[in-house]
Amino acid sequence: MTYRLWYWPGIPGRGEFVRLALEAGGIGYTDEAREQGAEALMKDMAERRPEPFAPPYLIAGKKVIAQVADILLFLGKQHGLAPKGHKRLFVHQVQLTIADMVVEAHDTHHPVAPMQYYEEQKPEALRKAADFRAERIPKYLGWFERTLAQSKGDWLAGKSWSYADLSLFQLIEGLSYAFPQRMAAVAGDYPKLFALRDAVAALPELQDYLASDRRLPFNEEGIFRHYPELDGA
Amino acid sequence: MTYRLWYWPGIPGRGEFVRLALEAGGIGYTDEAREQGAEALMKDMAERRPEPFAPPYLIAGKKVIAQVADILLFLGKQHGLAPKGHKRLFVHQVQLTIADMVVEAHDTHHPVAPMQYYEEQKPEALRKAADFRAERIPKYLGWFERTLAQSKGDWLAGKSWSYADLSLFQLIEGLSYAFPQRMAAVAGDYPKLFALRDAVAALPELQDYLASDRRLPFNEEGIFRHYPELDGA
Numbered sequence: 227m228t229y230r231l232w233y234w235p236g237i238p239g240r241g242e243f244v245r246l247a248l249e250a251g252g253i254g255y256t257d258e259a260r261e262q263g264a265e266a267l268m269k270d271m272a273e274r275r276p277e278p279f280a281p282p283y284l285i286a287g288k289k290v291i292a293q294v295a296d297i298l299l300f301l302g303k304q305h306g307l308a309p310k311g312h313k314r315l316f317v318h319q320v321q322l323t324i325a326d327m328v329v330e331a332h333d334t335h336h337p338v339a340p341m342q343y344y345e346e347q348k349p350e351a352l353r354k355a356a357d358f359r360a361e362r363i364p365k366y367l368g369w370f371e372r373t374l375a376q377s378k379g380d381w382l383a384g385k386s387w388s389y390a391d392l393s394l395f396q397l398i399e400g401l402s403y404a405f406p407q408r409m410a411a412v413a414g415d416y417p418k419l420f421a422l423r424d425a426v427a428a429l430p431e432l433q434d435y436l437a438s439d440r441r442l443p444f445n446e447e448g449i450f451r452h453y454p455e456l457d458g459a
Numbered sequence: 460m461t462y463r464l465w466y467w468p469g470i471p472g473r474g475e476f477v478r479l480a481l482e483a484g485g486i487g488y489t490d491e492a493r494e495q496g497a498e499a500l501m502k503d504m505a506e507r508r509p510e511p512f513a514p515p516y517l518i519a520g521k522k523v524i525a526q527v528a529d530i531l532l533f534l535g536k537q538h539g540l541a542p543k544g545h546k547r548l549f550v551h552q553v554q555l556t557i558a559d560m561v562v563e564a565h566d567t568h569h570p571v572a573p574m575q576y577y578e579e580q581k582p583e584a585l586r587k588a589a590d591f592r593a594e595r596i597p598k599y600l601g602w603f604e605r606t607l608a609q610s611k612g613d614w615l616a617g618k619s620w621s622y623a624d625l626s627l628f629q630l631i632e633g634l635s636y637a638f639p640q641r642m643a644a645v646a647g648d649y650p651k652l653f654a655l656r657d658a659v660a661a662l663p664e665l666q667d668y669l670a671s672d673r674r675l676p677f678n679e680e681g682i683f684r685h686y687p688e689l690d691g692a
Contacts, residue, residue, distance in 0.1 A: 275609050276549065276606055276609050277602070277605055277606070277609065279556045279559075279599075279602050289545055289548075291548055291552065292552050293551075293552045293555040293556065295528075295555055296548055296551050296552045296555060299532075299548065299551070300548055312522055315522075315524055315529055315532065315533055316509065318526075318529050318532070319524065319525050319526045319529045322526040322528055322529060323512045323526065326512075326562075329559075329562055333566070333570075337566075337570050337571055337583065337587070338570055338583055338586045338587040338590060339586070339587075339590040339594075340590070340594075340595075341590075341594060342590075347586075350570065350571055350583045350586070353571045353572070353580075353583070354570070354571040354572075357571060357572040357573070357574075357575075361572075361573075361574060362573075366512075369510070369512050372510055373509055373510070376508050376509050376510065
């Protein structure tokens with residue numbers, strides 16, 4: 227079966243966590259809104275039953291699956307992108323913690339009004355971003371580092387990569403794009419985490435994808451945005 | 460097996476979504492930190508391997524499961540608190556959307572600095588809460604209402620309740636505590652959602668629990684806080 231992925235065109239956003247799993251797993255999919263545009267996405271979403279709350283969502287035959295972590299749970303099981311048994315729950319738990327940090331990273335530029343422009347909430351964003359850099363980055367990255375140290379292999383759940391490793395790579399890439407000064411300042415504190423980032427970037431399964439135009443660059447329309455005034459060592 | 464639940468004592472918080480599932484499912488558990496206190500919780504959490512990122516977490520024999528949605532995925536499968544097959548993914552998807560709204564409800568009183576006091580971020584909170592009341596409450600509640608309308612029964616996934624129905628009850632209860640004026644003003648727009656809230660409150664499986672002192676009241680230390688200045692019709 228060829229899956230159909232629907233996500234906003236033009237940004238990596240939350241869709242990228244799904245794309246990385248599809249691409250690394252060698253799983254066939256079409257990226258519908260990159261072909262058809264955002265209007266087609268909104269029309270398709272409104273007509274789906276059950277209706278997704280938001281993109282991304284995946285069409286698998288008659289199934290409609292939304293929420294990144296739920297899509298990855300499904301793909302992980304169907305395509306062996308996660309271990310079996312209890313470790314599957316652990317991988318999902320890490321994925322949910324990655325999702326929590328993604329929300330907070332987004333909220334650095336949209337702390338009080340998600341549908342208004344960044345420029346309309348800049349004083350609040352400056353304060354949120356300062357707290358995120360000082361408190362939240364060490365809290366989350368420290369936990370990811372300890373989790374990797376507690377693993378019996380180089381990956382989150384042992385000796386093979388799972389979808390959560392791919393997502394953790396994307397999270398570190400996004401944070402490094404948005405907060406280059408801060409991430410450079412703390413990188414030395416998290417050697418296993420940055421080694422994992424490098425290991426995912428070097429996966430043979432991902433080389434074609436990462437060099438292709440299917441891999442969208444970060445920009446100031448997405449979750450991870452580089453506004454120099456929000457960064458600092 | 461008797462599970463051990465660890466969560467901050469004194470607030471319903473995120474632990475309550477787990478407690479409701481355990482109680483409605485008639486599943487044996489101990490509520491460790493209510494016996495032993497917050498210091499014991501912090502000590503226990505630091506010593507667990509893998510270490511949870513945050514409470515709540517559930518000890519099931521040698522397993523440590525953290526993140527509310529992951530705990531509920533586990534309990535749902537083990538104890539029949541969710542349907543099988545594809546509907547299990549759907550119930551989980553709804554749970555993740557409930558979790559998203561819980562974050563936003565929390566952030567109305569802590570929009571820029573999660574570890575500082577509400578009083579230290581009141582101007583930002585006033586703006587965040589106004590946006591939450593005007594934009595986010597209708598967006599989320601409208602989606603829950605449509606999802607219920609698209610169900611083939613009175614519950615989210617058909618003719619039997621699942622853990623996500625219990626969580627949706629808790630979400631509506633929390634929002635009604637925090638934003639009584641706003642929730643009273645919109646209640647008529649979401650008849651199925653408020654009927655579901657009432658149906659969970661009337662579940663025979665929950666009557667003992669809801670009348671007991673195991674059921675903690677909302678207060679101004681938790682996720683859902685009633686600050687009159689953050690409410691409005």
